[in-house]
Each structure stands twice: as structure tokens, then as C-alpha cells.
Amino acid sequence: MPSSRRRLSAPLTTIVVLAGVGGLCWWGAQEASAWIEQRSREDVTLALSTAGQDWVTVTTDGLQVRLQGTAPNEVERFRAMTQASSAVDASRIIDEMTVAATEALTPPEFKIELLRDDDGISLIGLVPASTDRADMVRILRNETAAPKITDLLESADYPLPDGWEAATEFGIRAAQMATRAKISVGPGWVKVSAITDSRAEKGRLETGLKQAKPDSVELETDISAPRPVIAPFTMRFTIDADGAHLDACAADNADGQARIVDAATKAGIEGKLGCTLGLGSPSPNWAEAVVQSIGAVADLGLGTVTLSDADIALTVPAEIPEDRFTEVTGRLEQRLPPVFSLHANRERPDDAPQGPAAFIASVSEDDVLSMQGRIADARMGEAVDSFSRSRFTAVNSTLSSQGDVPEGWTLRVIAGLEALDALNSGTVEVTPDLVTLTGTSGDPHAPEQTAARLGARLGAGARYDLSIRYDRRLDLALDLPDGEECVQRLNIIMSESEIGFEPSKSTIAGDPEATLARMSDAMVDCNEFQIEAGGHTDSQGSQGFNADLSRARAQTLVAAMQDAGIDTSNMTARGYGESQPIASNDSEEGREENRRIEFRLMSPYPVRNEPLAAPTALSGVTTDKPARDSGNSKLAPDTGDTGDSVEFEGPQLPTITTTSAASGMVPATVGVSEEFQTMDEREENTRLPVQTPDATTPRPSPRPEDELQAEEEDQNGTE
Template sequence: MFFRGLLATGLMAIVLSLIAVVVNRPAIENDLSSRLSTVYSAFGNDWARISVEGRDVSLTGKAPIMAEKQAALDAARRIYGVRVVNDRLETNPPVSPYTWSVSKDGKVLTLGGHVPSTEMRANIRDVSKKLYGDMEIKDAMKLADGAPEEDWKQALDFALQTVDYLGKGAVKISDSVVTIEGEAADVSSYNKIAEAFRGGPEAPDGFILASRVELPQMSPYVWSIEHVGRKVTLSGHVPSIDAHGEIVSRVRERFPRAEISDKMKLASGEPAAWDETIVYAINQLKKLRSGKVSLKDNVISISGEAADNPSYDSLMTAPVPDEISLKPAIYRPAALPYEWAAVWNGKRLDMTGYLPSKELRAKALKLVAAAFPGADSLDRTELASGEPENLQGRIAFALDQLKQLKMGSVTISNKVITLAGEAPDKAVLDKLRAAQPPSGAEFKIELEQPEGAGDAGTAAMSAAGLKADAAAISPYLWTARRIGNEIVLSGHVPSAEARSGLAELTARLFSGARIEDLTEIGAGAPKGWLKAARLALQQLVRIENGRVRLKDRTLSLRGQTYLASGREQLDALVKSGLPEGFDGTADISVKAAGAEMQYEQCQELVNRIISLARITFETGKASLTREGLGRLDRVAYTLRRCPAARIEIGGHTDSDGDEASNMRLSQDRADRVKKALVAAGIAAERMSSKGYGETSPIGGNDSAEDKARNRRIEFKLER
């Protein structure tokens, strides 16, 4: 009975327990499901489906990665009260290719692609917030298996660092390839990207790096090239590293001796005709003595001074690349000092010097025709910039004064108008002295009234007890006048032979000049007159815009010299260097120093000086002739205007004589020129002298003319 009672009691307990289980099962299942859901929610598991039967848990769904599946199973097994966990979970297959990305658009940073674990995902978010705390960060990453074996985290860190260099774009990882694409934030960032993706120290090991980043778009797109002295400066933007290299290479080719300052930066946004436009710009700059060529989008601007007049014409007419418009601010080569002159010999008017345009040249010729109706005229002006204000008005005034002279010249040099020559009488002389020039100009007159002759002279001779001769001239006048590149001989000479000899001497002394011989033969020349006249002509070589005059036995010099030493030597000549029985006076001023120039301009002027008249020496010697010394004055004056230039003085001979002797002679002559220039105030350390002998002829050695051309001094200027 006892056991029966015990059995009955046990069965009752079991029944009661079963009843309790059945009664409490829903609550148990709900509790287990709730607790497991809470755990899954805590670590972001939103893919597992939970089914509870009693205390048995079944899990279904697709885990993104194997690790997540295992974590879900382990979490379920750790729940108190769970008896059995039935694994019905699936997993996604490994992703291939395995990708991840970070993109930047303004103030938004988006994380996308795949990550191999929740820990790494959280770490990526934390690092992103630390690096880009001022940006909105969007997380679009997904868990997936299949990450490459390489150091994935190192690649992620590299991507998060380099995306900062983008204005807009993304860094993507696909398996073991890291690619950056988009637009760089700026040129500096573009360069940093280029360095990083060339395999810099921060690059991830084992990954292939690729960059498809565009330069930042620049608007407006600007580029320029400037040439001043021996320096060429490149500035602005270029579309690629290759384009940068091509530009520098082309500039070195076109300006081989220039110092190149490269300030170009990379940027996109260049005009469609970029390559053609750059070639055009560099070629145009070569035609400028100094200046700048600038590109702004589709507009190219050229400013500066043309190297010469043909270059100016070419600059203004060269075809511009398609779709590019031109804004020129080009001026002709500047003339310093800026001079214009008109020479009137009583029959013909010659116009020389500079004018700024063809239009003003045409107007000046009309003014000449109006002032000198019926007279012949010759226009030898050159076009150049640097003209004084109201040049047309000053020319009109100058011609109005010149037409009142028997012969003479008028010169406009910057703001000074100078009238020189012979007035027909005192009334005209007084009128000219009272003339008022245009506003801003100064008017100087260097006029002489013609000396009387004829009866008065004969009467004077009779009063002195001399035999009067109807053919004798008294006072006996002869004048050689130099205005610019014009030499006018006037007055009387004692014979045809004297006239011919003086004409030949003038042609030799002033080779390249225009010579007008208006002299007449007349008796009355004093003894020694021809020697004095020849000496006077030799002095005129050193005088600019002036004259030498013999009046009986008195030589008078008037005009300007280029150097103070020239004036001193002329003063000494008239005091003690004249033939016996002659005396003299010198009214000589020193030409004002010219404005400084670039060495290229000096080279051009020096070449012009020695092309008109060579530096000459005594035959077979290194001694400068009087005319050679006079021409050297002008060279020295010009060299003073480019104090930074270094000068090589080259001596050359013809092929007469033996080669060694010619080499010595050419060196001696170059040394002598250097010594003369030092005496003229050119620093010795600026100059070197070199003899070339007969090794560099500029003509044949078969004729006297060619040999004369080969006997020369040359000047090469460098900075």
C-alpha cells in the first residue's frame, strides 16, 4: 500500500508538472524568444529568425558571413533555459570581387561595399568620425566573406586618408586593387594623390594602386609666358604633367640662353585648342624684345615691345588658332632717345628719325608738302614707339620754322625742338627767336646769319692796301654740317681738286651717310686752307648735330659730343692743334646721358653704329684713326646705357700677310679698343678682348672692298 501510495503521489506530481508546463509553455517560449532577440539586436543581427518550441530554439535565415552565423548560434546556446538549438541557418557565399569604398561629395562621406566583420565595420565608422568629424557620415557597408588575404585594414586606412584629397570622388578597394577617381580638391592635393598612388610610404603592401583623378576644374583657365631680359617666366595652369614637360622643352628650344622660372600648376579646364595655342604663344613671344603672352579661357593677350618692325608686323598679322580671340597691346621697338629730324638744303627736304605709325608718317609727308611746295622730299624715317606727346603738332611747328631758313635742320628729341642753320636775315632770325612751341615742348635755336661778301669785302681789301680781285671771296666761308645721318658741305673751295678731295674724305669719314655737296669754287682761300678744312672734317666725326666752319683763318666748331673727353680734345685742338696762322673756337656741349636699355637694345644700336661706319686703324697698326676714335665715342655712349651687359670686343683682319701676324694684330686692335673704352668710362671688368685674326671673314678676300669688310671690330653683348 505504501508503494502504491508513493507511486500515486509521483504520478500526481508528474501530472501536475505536465499540467504546469502545458499551462506555462507560452510564457516560457515568449521569454526565451524575447531574451534571444534582445541579444541579437544588441550586436546588429537582423537577419536571424527565432522559433521556440518549449525550450527548444530553432534558428533560420541567411547569415552574411560565417562568423555571424556562429555568433548567432553561440548566443542562443548561452541563453538560460534553452535546451536545444536547432541550426537551420544558411550563409551567403564569399563575395567576389570583394569591394569596399569611401566616397566624398561636398560635406557628405559615404562608406560602402563589404567588410569582413562587425568589429571592422565599427572601427571604420570610428576612424571616419575622427578624421571627418565636420562631415555627415553615411554607413552603407555590408558584411561579407571573401576579403583578400592582404592587409585589408591597411588598405582601408590608406583609402580613408587619401579620400581627403578629393573635392568630389571615391576611393575603391576591389580585391587587391585600390583605385581613386574623381576630381582633386586642388593642385596640391592632386600632387599628393599622384605621389601616394605612385607607391609612397603610406601605400598598403600587396595592393595594386590606380589613379583616375582629374585635376581641379579652373575657371577662368589662365596661363602666361613672360620674357624680360634673359629671364622667361611661365605661370598659370597646364592640363597634365606631359603638357608641362612639353612647354618647358619648347621654351628651352626657343630661348636657349634664358633663365626659366617655372611657376606652372596642374589644373583642368583648358580650352579646346590648347596645344596649338601654346605653340602660337611661345612663337609670338619670341618676336618681342620684352613682353608677355597671356591666355584666359579662349582669349589670348600679347603685350610688350616688338623686337623690330618686321616682328611687329608679323605679330599683328599672324593667324590666331581657331576659337581663340586676340587682344594685342604691342608697340613697335622703342627709340631712346626718340628723335625726328628734317634737313633742308635749299632744294630738297629729307625727313629722318622715328615716327610711331604709318598713319603719322603719311600726315608728316603732307605737312612737308604744304611747308615746302614743289620741293623734292625724301622720307627715311623708321617706325618706333616711345614718341613724345603731340608729336604731330610738334612736327607741324618744326616745319613752319625750318621753311624760313635758307638751309638748315630741325630736330625733335623728346620734348626739345632744335632749329639749326642759316637765317636769311636778322628779321627772320628775330622772328624765329620769338616763336612759341606747342604746349609741353621747348624750342632751341642754333642759327647763324649769313656773312656778307662782294663789294663790302672788296672795299675792305682796298682799305687794307691789298689788290682787289673780282673773283676773290671775303670773308672766305666754308661749312660742313652734320644732322643725323646727313652731311651738307656748303660755301667756297679754292679749286675743283680741293672740292673733289674734300668730298672723297667726307665719304670715307662718314661712310653710310647721305652727303650733299653744295660748295662752289671761288678764289680768296688763305694759305693752308685745305689742310685746315681736312682737319675740320676729321673733327666733325666726333660732333653730333653740329657743324665745323672755316671763316678765313678761323675754325669754329659747334654741336654736341657723346663724351666729355671728346669735348676736351676738341677744345685742345682749337687752342693749339691748328695749322700755322689759324685760330679757332669751340662751342661744344656734351650729349645728355640716354635712358638705360636692355642689352639686346644696346646690341642693336652698336651694330647699327658700326654698320654705318667701321672702327678704323692706321694701316698695319693698332692705332685708332681720328675717325675711328670718333665712332668709338658713340659706341661708348651706347654701352653706358646698358651697365649690366658684358662685352666681348672682337678684332678681325683680312687674309693679307701671314696668319700669326694677323692674329697678333687683331688682338692688339681689340686691346686698343678696350683701352679706349675704359678711358671713355666703361668699366674694364665688363669687357674682354679677343683677336680672331683672319679666321672669321664676313666676305671674300678677293677684292679691296671685301678685304675692308673683313678688317673690323665687333662687339658682342651678353648679360
């Protein structure tokens, strides 16, 4: 019996032990499951709460995490799933969330911004979920040479707004056309803000956008271009019986433009005023000079002021009292910034007694001469006109023939014109007592040489007042190239260079060091000109891609020039793509010729990097002390009692005697320079005929010495 109990107790003990172990395992599993559920619920709840997704209810069932609740929109539902996935494995999440009815919600503002620069194109914004973003990226990649296309768009599940598709297609087209731009696209509208390389490119882009725009899309553009070079820098302001007028206006910056417009408005101009922003100002203080000049005319109440670079001409009618004219012009001269020079003139009343004889002439940069004033008679007027036409490209004359001029008047007039001819631009005023000359020259010694020339022409005792500004760009001794020569140099270097680019890329292939060194030498005296580096390709590839590739290659070359130490501040890059072939694209040789970079001059006028130099003033009385030397002329100041006079050293000058047309005048002896005589001999075969009012056939123009001899004979005959 005992043995039987022992046999039964062993299995029972085993069963009890196994049951205990099983119970413990079950209890442990339950505890582990509860801990996992609690931990998962806490982690997901914390992630959603941190993201502001408090509308989501989180429940757990073992390893499963259920998300429930009503999302405000599809975007928020998607974001809730994303946040929950950051806390637990996404495979454990069960989405039981709902989205609020679409018709009960306000649709979001769909908008795309395409940002394009040299680094590529970025797409930013919110688009409807049905928008084919991949197709947008594909079109931009295939139709442009942008190095990178970045898609940063988000989408929302809403119906397409009216006008969205047409606006999107046009926006992509605009991104292909504008290489540096921000294109904003919304339902039914597109706004393009872009920067172009030139005013011509600005016009082409604006025209292209208008032509490509669908009728259903509204277009707004804000396109800027580099400022033009204005030469000369000009402003003209007038107050007359009809009121105030701003006939011409240039400004060098926006602040100066605002100051000029404000001054003109205060002076009496009504309505919207225009003042062109440009390059080429003669001084950083241009706006100050303009404002002060306008203010002077406003103070006088009548008159005209004209600024041409640093020269200011103020003319007022005779009705302005003399003392008032003197007061205002004196104050203006004191307030003008350095460099600017003032020439003020008060007209003579029509009924006033005849004043002293006066002759005024001015020559522009394009060599056009304008003359006004008195001359002895019609015959002497023809002589002066003939002389002028032999020296200047065109002549506008309003000379009046009057007999009451002093002795030697024609000679004084010709002396003034001869001195004016030595300047690039300027004005000469001749009176019986003084010769006044102002202007610009490329000769640093022009003031001294002009004084010597006047002394050689007029003899001793002639008073002069000179104010001549030196411009190194006009100095023939420096042999500075003009804009066309600069561009020609660069194009020759490019045609002989080994610079190339990797296929379908803007990366320079090979070593450009030798070519860049030659360009550096060529650009030493050319950095003041606006020059365009234009890239060209063959016809392989799409038009948009080729346009971008050619522009990128031109930009790469300009950047390489800058890295080599070349001043490229006035150089721009533009891509022409395949639009301007110089050979056939049907052969490899022709395509290779079409793949090129050409330089083009944007403006013949240099951009002034430094203000104009102040004019050199020289006043005094001429002397007549010719000396024999080796034939070269030297100018030296005289320290005698005549003041700031100038000696003329050179060959002995012959003299002639002239007398005034009026009886009783004492003859005067004046010097006639050898240069003047040889000039006449040199130009004898190229004289222009002079037409008299009743002439039917041209007659030979008199030589200047013949003119003077004729005047002498007439005067002697009169006596």
C-alpha cells in the first residue's frame, strides 16, 4: 500500500510543478503585454501632443496602436501618421482617423514659387494632390540647363481651383524664359520678378512673356535691367511764361533722383516727373548741383539752366534786375560742389542801347558748332562761316552783321574759334576786352597752350580767362582704345584660344591660364566699357536647354576672368543658345563653329569710374615775345608785370596791320602764327564752298589770310 501511494505522488508532484510554472509564465506575459501597450500609447501620445495633434485619440491593443479622431484636413491626417511613425514602428499603426467633410472646409491657398538662379530651380509651395509634380520636374529638367531641380512642394487633397492648370503651365514656361527670376503662380495669375543683362534683353523677355501668356491668365511683371550709360549727363530746367518745365533729366541713384524731382516740384512743376537713372555722372555730387541750379532759377522766377556733365549754363531774360541776377548767381556759384563750373548770362533788353560787341560759340562732343553774336558785315560773316566749316563737322550760325565792331574783331573771333577747335567740347565768348574759354580737352597742357595760341594770334595785351578740364580718355598720347577696339581684342583672343567646355556642361575643359593672361592685358584700359559676353551653341538639344547652357558657359568665362584678377564690374553674360548660328548645323565642323563665346559692346560711352577732374583755371594777358628755337613750342609762365601771362616760344611770327571799320581808330599790329598759315595751305584743296543768298553757283572759300587782307583793304579804303 505505501508503495502504491509513492507511485501516485510522483506524477502529481510533477503536475503541480508544471501548473505553477505555467501560471507564472501566463502572469508574466500579461504583465509584459500591458507594459508594451502602455509604453506605446505614452510614446505615441507624447509625439502627437508635441506636434500639436491633440485631436488624435490613441488606443492600444497588444502591439497594435490605433489612431482615432477627426482631422481638420487631409494634410493634418497625414502629419499625424508621420508623427506617430516617429514613435513606434509604422507597421503597428492602424489608421482609424477621419477627415472633416471637404465641402465644409475653406480650401487652402494653392501657390507655387519657382525660384531660379545660377544654382538651379527650386519649387516651393502647396499644390492640389492631383498635380503631377514629377511631370513638372521632368519638363524643367529637359527644357533648361539648370544644374539642379529641387522639389519642395507639399500637396493637399482638394479639387483643382479654376485657372490653376493654365497658370501652372505658363509659370513653367516663364521659368524657362527667365534665367534669374522668382515666378509666383496662383489660380489664374502669374507674377514674374526677374533681372536681365540689358535693356534690350528686358524688352525681349517682356515681349516673350506677353506672347506666351494664355488669355485666361493675368500676368504681372517686375523686370529690371542695368542702367544705361548717359553721355553727357544732362539736366535742363526752365521757367517761362508758360510755367516750369523739366526738359531733360538724368540721375545717378534713386536718392538723387528723388531729390531732383522734389526740387523741380517745389519750383512749380506739376504732375508726374521723369528722371532717368543712368551711369556716367561726372561727380557723386551731381544731384546736389542739379538741386542748387533748379533752386537758383526758382529764386529768379524766370530763366533756363542746363547742366552738361560738370558745365552749367544759366540764362535769364533781361527783365530780371541786374542786382538780383548778380546776387542769385553769386550764391549759386558758392553752393555748387567742386568740379562744377558756372557760366551765367543775362539777356540784353530789345530796346536797350546797343552794347559792346560779343560773339559766343560752343562745340559739342560730336563736333557740332553753334555760333551767335556780331560780325562786321556779311562778307566777314561768310569768312568766319567758311573757317568754321573747315574746322568743325557741322555749323549752326545765327551771326548778325553789324558795323559797330572794334578793330580786329574778325581776327578775335577767328582766334576764339581756333582755340575752341583744340577742345573736345566747350564754349568761347569773345568781347572787345576779354576772351573766355571753358571746356574739356585730352591735352593736360591745354590751358597753357591755348593761352600761347591766343598770344600768337592776337599779340600782346589780350586778356583771357580759361577754365579747361582734362579728360584722360581723350588724351591721344595715351593711345587708349575705344570700346570697339576693346571688344575686337577680346574676340581675337577667344578665336585663338584653347578654351573649351565639357559636352552639355558649363565646365571649362583644359587650362585657360594662357588665354586669361592675354585677356588681362587686353582689359587694362577697357574695364570702363560695358561689354557683354554672349554664349552660343549648336542646334542639338532643346531651345530652352541650349539657351541656359550658353548663358551658363558665358557666366563661367566671366567668373574665370574675375578670378584671374580682371575687372569685370562692367561686364555681363548672356546666353543666345542656337538663335545666332554662323555656320550650318548639318556638319560637325559647322556645329563646332556655332559653339562659341563672342564679346559685344553695349555702349560706346565709357562708364565713369571716377569723377571728372576739376578744371584748370588760367587768367592773364597775352605777351608777344617769340623766340627762335629748334622748332618745338614750349609754354612757360611769365613772371613780369603783366600778371599770369604766357610766353610763346617758337619761330618768329610775321605781322600784319589792321584797322577798324569805324573811322578814327588807331591801327593795331597783331601776330599771325605760322601754324595758322600752314593750316590754310594744308586745307586749301579741301575748302567748302560758301553760298551767298543770291548765288547760283558755289565759289571758292577765301583763305583766312585773304579774309584778313580783304578786311584791311576795305578798312583802309573807308579811311
